[in-house]
Structures are given as C-alpha cells and as structure tokens.
Amino acid sequence: MASVTFSNVEKSFGSTKVIHGIGFDIRDGEFMVLVGPSGCGKSTLLRMLAGLEEISAGTIAIDGRVVNDVESKDRDIAMVFQSYALYPHMTVADNMAFSLKLRKAQAKVIQERMSRAAKILNLEPYLARYPRELSGGQRQRVAMGRAIVRDPKVFLFDEPLSNLDAKLRVAMRAEIKALHQRLKTTTVYVTHDQVEAMTMADRIVVMHDGRVEQIGTPLDLYDHPGNLFVAQFIGSPAMNVVEGTIKRENGTGHVLSHSGVRWPLGAAAGAEGQSVAYGIRPEHLSLTDAKAPAAVPAEITVVEPTGAETELLLQAGEAQIVLVTHGRPQVNPGDRVGLAVEPAMVHVFDQKTGQRLAA
Amino acid sequence: MKPISLRTVTTEAKLLLIGIPVLVWTLLPVYNLFLFSISPKESAFAGNLWPDHPTLHIFAVVFGEKHYYLSHFWLQLWNSLLIAVTVGVLTLIVATCAAFAISRLKVKGGRAVMNLALFTYFIPAAFLAVPMYKTMGNYGLLNNQWALILAMLTIAAPYSIWVLKQASDKLPYELDEAAKMDGASPLQLFRLVYLPLMTPSLVAIGTYALLLAWNEYLYAFLLLSNDRQITLGVALGNFLAADDSPWELLMATGLIYALPPAAIYYVFKRYMVGGLTAGAVKS
Numbered sequence: 001m002a003s004v005t006f007s008n009v010e011k012s013f014g015s016t017k018v019i020h021g022i023g024f025d026i027r028d029g030e031f032m033v034l035v036g037p038s039g040c041g042k043s044t045l046l047r048m049l050a051g052l053e054e055i056s057a058g059t060i061a062i063d064g065r066v067v068n069d070v071e072s073k074d075r076d077i078a079m080v081f082q083s084y085a086l087y088p089h090m091t092v093a094d095n096m097a098f099s100l101k102l103r104k105a106q107a108k109v110i111q112e113r114m115s116r117a118a119k120i121l122n123l124e125p126y127l128a129r130y131p132r133e134l135s136g137g138q139r140q141r142v143a144m145g146r147a148i149v150r151d152p153k154v155f156l157f158d159e160p161l162s163n164l165d166a167k168l169r170v171a172m173r174a175e176i177k178a179l180h181q182r183l184k185t186t187t188v189y190v191t192h193d194q195v196e197a198m199t200m201a202d203r204i205v206v207m208h209d210g211r212v213e214q215i216g217t218p219l220d221l222y223d224h225p226g227n228l229f230v231a232q233f234i235g236s237p238a239m240n241v242v243e244g245t246i247k248r249e250n251g252t253g254h255v256l257s258h259s260g261v262r263w264p265l266g267a268a269a270g271a272e273g274q275s276v277a278y279g280i281r282p283e284h285l286s287l288t289d290a291k292a293p294a295a296v297p298a299e300i301t302v303v304e305p306t307g308a309e310t311e312l313l314l315q316a317g318e319a320q321i322v323l324v325t326h327g328r329p330q331v332n333p334g335d336r337v338g339l340a341v342e343p344a345m346v347h348v349f350d351q352k353t354g355q356r357l358a359a
Numbered sequence: 360m361k362p363i364s365l366r367t368v369t370t371e372a373k374l375l376l377i378g379i380p381v382l383v384w385t386l387l388p389v390y391n392l393f394l395f396s397i398s399p400k401e402s403a404f405a406g407n408l409w410p411d412h413p414t415l416h417i418f419a420v421v422f423g424e425k426h427y428y429l430s431h432f433w434l435q436l437w438n439s440l441l442i443a444v445t446v447g448v449l450t451l452i453v454a455t456c457a458a459f460a461i462s463r464l465k466v467k468g469g470r471a472v473m474n475l476a477l478f479t480y481f482i483p484a485a486f487l488a489v490p491m492y493k494t495m496g497n498y499g500l501l502n503n504q505w506a507l508i509l510a511m512l513t514i515a516a517p518y519s520i521w522v523l524k525q526a527s528d529k530l531p532y533e534l535d536e537a538a539k540m541d542g543a544s545p546l547q548l549f550r551l552v553y554l555p556l557m558t559p560s561l562v563a564i565g566t567y568a569l570l571l572a573w574n575e576y577l578y579a580f581l582l583l584s585n586d587r588q589i590t591l592g593v594a595l596g597n598f599l600a601a602d603d604s605p606w607e608l609l610m611a612t613g614l615i616y617a618l619p620p621a622a623i624y625y626v627f628k629r630y631m632v633g634g635l636t637a638g639a640v641k642s
Contacts, residue, residue: 050536050540073540073542081537085531087538102541
C-alpha cells in the first residue's frame with residue numbers, strides 16, 4: 001500500500017506537449033479514477049506512473065520515493081492492460097506465476113499466492129487453460145490475477161473494461177470495486193467512461209487537453225462542477241446548457257437566452273448583464289402547465305421511455321433540452337408544455353472562461 | 360449438411376480445372392526422374408510409361424558408391440546436410456536477433472540497416488558470385504566449407520530478417536510492456552515471450568534457409584572444388600562432364616537428393632500454421 005504524488009508532471013512527444021504540468025496526490029488505499037475524453041492524456045499519465053513512458057519534466061513519487069529514474073519492475077506496481085496482454089503460450093497458472101518466477105520466488109510462495117488470487121477471482125477451474133480458451137471476462141480476470149499475485153503497492157488499470165460487452169462491463173465493474181474493498185490496495189484507474197468513474201471512484205481526476213480540470217469525489221463533481229467542461233462531462237444524460245444574459249429585478253433573477261426564453265436563476269451568482277452559460281441537469285427539470293408562473297415554455301420533440309425512467313427531448317427557444325423523470329408522463333411529440341426548474345440546482349458558468357460563478 | 364449450390368459447384372470446377380493441369384505439370388518431371396532411376400540403362404529412353412523390367416539395381420550402385428562419379432556419395436550427402444543445417448541455424452540466430460532488435464527493442468537505425476540489407480537483392484546473386492569468390496579468397500576460405508556457409512548466410516539473411524521483422528511487428532506490443540512490468544529483462548523477454556510466440560515463423564525461416572543452402576549450385580560449385588568438400592548438388596553437375604553421362608545414376612542420385620527437402624516440408628508444414636498468438640489480446 002502506498003500513496004502516489006504527481007508534481008508538475010509534463011510530457012512532450014517531440015515538440016508536442018501532451019501533459020501540461022499536472023500535480024495531485026493519491027492517498028494510501030484510495031481508488032482514484034482518471035477520466036476524460038480520448039486524447040486528454042490520462043493514459044499517458046498512467047503509463048508514466050507505470051514506467052512505460054519517460055517523464056519529460058516534474059516528478060512522480062510512490063510512497064515518497066521519486067521514481068522518475070526507477071525501472072518499471074522496481075516500482076512495485078502492477079498494471080492491467082486494456083487488451084489484457086496475456087501471454088498466449090502460457091496457461092492461466094503460468095501467466096499469473098510469470099512475474100514471481102522472474103523474481104525467483106520459492107515454489108511454495110508462488111503456489112500459495114496463485115491459489116489465493118485464483119480463489120478471489122474464481123479462476124480455480126481454469127488454471128490449466130490457455131488464454132485463447134477463455135471468454136473475454138475470464139481473460140480480464142486472469143489479467144487482474146496476474147496483478148494480484150505480485151501484491152504490489154499500486155494497481156494500475158488502463159481502460160480494462162472497454163473491450164467487454166455492456167452487461168459484462170457492469171459485472172466486472174462491481175467485481176473490481178469489490179476487489180479493491182477487499183485488498184485496499186491503492187488503485188489508479190483510467191477510463192473515458194464517466195459512469196465507470198462515478199460508480200467506482202473514491203475520487204475522480206477529470207482531465208482535458210493534458211490538464212486537470214477538477215479533482216473531487218464523484219458526488220462533489222456532480223453537485224459542484226468547477227467549470228463548464230466538468231459540468232458537461234460528468235453525468236448522463238449530460239447537463240443542459242443554455243447561453244444567455246443575467247437579468248435581475250425585485251430580488252429574483254433569470255437568464256435571458258438569445259431567443260428570449262427566461263430561465264429562472266434562484267439564488268445563483270452572477271452580476272446583472274453578465275454573459276453566462278446556464279446549466280441545469282435533466283433530473284432537476286419537471287413538467288408543469290405551460291401557463292404556470294416561471295415555467296419555461298417548451299415543445300416536446302421525442303419521448304424515450306426506458307421503463308424505470310422516461311427521457312424527454314424538448315425544444316425551448318434555440319436550446320435542445322433533455323428532461324428525465326421517474327414517472328410515465330402522458331405526453332406526445334408536438335405537445336407544448338412548461339418546464340419547472342428547481343432553482344437551487346441551477347449552475348451558472350462564466351461564458352468566456354467557463355468557470356463556475358460562486359454564489 | 361449444407362445444400363450444395365450451383366455457385367459452389369462452378370467454383371469447385373474452375374479450381375479443379377486449373378489445379379489438375381498444374382499438378383500434372385509439376386509432377387511430370389519428378390515422375391520422369393523416378394522412371395529413369397528404376398529403368399535398366401538400355402530401356403531408359405524407350406519412352407514407356409512404366410519400364411518392362413523395373414529394377415532397384417541403380418540405387419544399389421549409388422548407395423554402394425560403385426561408380427567413379429559416386430565414389431564419395433555418402434560424404435557429399437553429409438556435406439550437403441552439414442552445410443544446409445549450419446546455414447539454417449546461423450541464419451535463424453542472425454535474423455531472429457536482428458528482427459527482435461529492430462521490431463521490439465526499436466534500436467535506432469535498425470530499419471535503415473534492414474533496408475540496406477534488402478537492397479542487396481537488387482543485384483542478382485549470380486553477379487555477386489565472382490566478388491564473393493574474391494572476398495573468400497582474401498579471407499583464405501576458398502575450398503573451405505565455411506566459405507559456402509558464410510556466402511549462403513549472406514544471401515539468406517536479408518529476406519529472413521525482413522520476414523521475421525514483419526512477423527514480430529504483428530505481436531502485440533502490450534505483451535512486451537506486460538513482461539517489462541512483470542520484471543523481465545530484454546533477454547528474458549526474448550527467451551520467454553518472444554521466441555515461443557515466433558516459433559511458426561522461425562520454423563518457416565529456418566526451413567527456407569536450410570533448403571536454400573541445400574539447393575544451391577552456383578556458389579557451391581565456385582567456392583568448393585575438392586571432391587571431398589563439395590556438396591552432392593555439385594557432384595551431380597560433375598556427371599555431365601563426360602561425353603557419355605550415366606543418366607540412370609544421375610537421375611537416381613537426383614531423386615535421393617530431392618527427398619530430404621520433401622521430407623522437411625512435410626514434417627514442418629504443420630508448424631508453419633499461425634494461430635499461436637490467438638488469445639493474447641482482444642482483436
């Protein structure tokens with residue numbers, strides 16, 4: 001178990017800088033997820049921690065020891081690759097024992113650790129099989145087993161679930177989380193899937209264009225996104241965003257969109273006349289009578305029932321709005337409705353900088 | 360069982376229509392070789408499809424070295440074998456290490472070296488025979504079997520490096536990274552991960568180099584001259600030096616000479632199929 005510290009880490013490929021001075025701490029035993037759109041540098045950051053990429057500037061420390069010039073094998077970390085990277089000519093048992101054999105561990109120790117890992121991952125019946133004889137989920141578990149037997153200070157996961165089908169992905173997600181709760185090993189997990197990040201992480205690092213946008217617990221990021229990028233990246237379906245200008249009168253305020261729709265502001269921050277991006281999550285909108293006071297007029301374009309929830313696509317002025325409700329509203333495309341906004345749940349961002357406006 | 364459609368039948372028929380003539384065309388000379396070697400000398404040129412009195416007497420002459428041209432038959436066969444196997448093994452060592460360095464370790468300038476080596480193929484090997492003769496003379500290797508071994512290695516290596524490099528490029532790079540993280544040194548990676556996965560290609564290339572050396576005539580003829588040093592292939596050529604060549608002996612020896620390559624192909628063909636890397640990564 002160990003902590004990990006990134007300080008001012010930079011990475012350049014030739015003259016292209018892909019990581020711009022990143023610094024944050026990962027606490028001992030923490031499950032940290034790096035999330036961001038593809039090309040944001042999250043995998044590169046992980047590979048630098050793994051020792052597979054050189055660190056161009058700054059330092060990475062594991063348990064207080066700077067590892068910039070330490071070889072991968074001496075960093076005491078284990079990695080699970082997106083493609084599993086199992087040795088195809090070795091059985092499951094040999095795959096898991098490989099690192100221990102290279103370390104010249106005693107046969108007894110190898111046997112002991114391997115059977116422990118196999119038991120944790122339910123791989124006992126497959127030890128004599130070859131990777132090609134296993135299903136995707138089983139291969140993924142072998143890849144995890146290979147990491148577990150080493151009993152490393154830090155686990156690294158590089159998009160381990162993106163090759164699995166949707167159902168298996170959900171199952172493996174829970175399995176990895178349960179594994180972490182059991183082993184309590186510091187874990188760094190890279191994904192582009194914000195649902196994975198939200199469900200698994202103790203804390204999330206949201207990355208974009210080689211920079212950290214925000215670090216926080218999943219719910220913290222959800223409830224208080226620090227900027228427009230995080231607001232739109234975290235949450236599914238994504239937050240509705242309308243551009244407009246703040247107008248205040250008689251203590252209440254609203255954001256006037258370019259097409260003249262008035263979006264109630266509640267107590268949210270922002271000065272009179274400021275150009276802002278107005279954000280409201282789909283579940284913080286509800287249907288109401290079109291004539292109700294403060295209702296935002298909208299027209300329903302698509303109704304998507306999923307059983308438990310209903311997703312409505314609406315047009316309000318120039319904005320495409322998504323609304324999620326647990327009920328089964330009796331509405332049809334073309335209906336004119338009113339949208340009720342929970343004013344306390346409104347997020348306001350400066351339109352130029354994208355930064356959240358503090359209340 | 361699937362119903363056989365007209366389309367399948369026509370495709371099959373077209374393939375057979377091409378395949379059968381090609382097969383006959385290929386096998387005819389071999390059959391001729393065989394026919395000569397079991398026909399008594401008088402009836403060899405009779406043009407029969409099967410001799411009236413087939414005999415194995417000619418093979419007895421060859422195996423018993425009972426003819427002037429065949430006085431070193433067994434030694435020359437051994438020479439051929441020794442040279443071919445040595446060339447095969449040396450080519451494998453050189454080409455595998457080169458391919459590993461270029462493709463996996465990504466040594467700087469590796470690709471340039473490989474391309475330079477391939478560039479030698481722009482000049483036909485026959486044109487290089489005389490310079491090679493001179494070079495081997497400078498090294499003092501003339502009439503030494505190492506001259507032929509080194510010459511064949513030179514000819515076989517560039518193609519072998521290229522093929523093995525292509526094959527190793529197809530191995531997923533994550534395997535190297537996984538092995539690196541598991542604590543493997545480059546040598547351990549080479550021995551424990553790379554070589555086992557390259558086995559099919561290694562067998563193919565080893566066979567290629569071995570057969571190239573086994574079948575070589577020009578360089579063997581040029582670089583070796585002593586009857587006790589030459590390969591069987593060169594010895595066969597010497598049969599034609601006389602006005603009255605012993606055709607039946609030439610054909611029988613030729614048939615014997617052609618058997619090892621056929622056997623090697625047969626034995627190793629099952630190793631040459633791919634699929635060993637299945638299951639390494641999701642593709």
